[in-house]
Amino acid sequence: MIARHAFRAMGTEVELLVDGEPANRFAAVEAEFERLEALLSRFRPDSELSRLNAAGELTAGPDLLAVTQAALAARERSNGRFDPTVYDALVAAGYDRSFELVAPTAAGVFVPSCSCGGRIDVDGSRIRLAPGVHLDLGGIAKGYAVDRAAAILAEAGSCLVNAGGDVVARGGYWPVGLAGTDLVLELGDGAIATSGRDRRRWRRGNEERHHLIDPATGRPAVTDLLHVTVVAPTAVEAEVLAKIAFLGGEVDVPRVLVRADGTVTLAGGLR
């Protein structure tokens, strides 16, 4: 018997499925999402991340430290294609508040290209940002929360967590449909994430913008891809790899690429 529970967190729908008696695990997962959002959201002025961005340095708690280190490792591994310093570029593009509050259309304004790749030093639990550098962990924090949620839920049995497209399955096999395609993937002990420009997008004048910033230009990425779905061991890795693949980087994991003309390509061992 599969128990199901849904709630909203981190600006998206979160769905929990567990094959067994969830007891108080659903409530524990909700509390964990709320706790992590309060720490890692760039839209909450009192979050630990906002305080770091305001002050330029901070002695971080274990969660902000872990997510920042994961983001820095991903930047290192991807030669800067994944970059947590896209904050100013996102704000300049118009994504300066929670997405539900971003006006879908508005008069056109010039979007300056913002430089990314600024220096971030981590010394013990102390994080220091170079002057003018601000962090956006939106590209990885939700994956971190989903991984944590799955670890909590897995105590109740075989489970699946789906937070706005970041999916983690632990124990057993779960059929997961890929939006925008007819594909269903059976996932066992792994994660799926999708990055694309088909949802978080808005218009300024005649220009369509989206939230996936290319760190090389400091502007929303220009690509014929609509969205990319990747499979990886954890949601953090899947989120990072999906962004890298969307920005044209090389990844070596099972993936589904959907182009603007509707072409669907399976790669990395999927067929």
Next chain:
Amino acid sequence: MTSRVGRLYAITIAVLVFFVIWAAVAARPWKTAAPDPRLRQIALRQQALRRETALVNQVLAMRAKTSRATSTKAAPAVRVVTLPPLTITRTS
């Protein structure tokens, strides 16, 4: 004759003693030698290299840790199926 030879010896010895004392004073043995600026630059460069080495070692350790973490994790089992989905992804 004897006194002339004696005087010559005395003058020669006096001149020698004078030059020895002059050389000793000119060497200023009471003053410590000023450090060679090139040695100072080498010492500074050595310190900088030590700092860079520590940084490089830190980066290498981080990469090794990431690599170990990635290689020890089993690749997730995934395949395309024709089952009805229990959940549906979307673009995040």
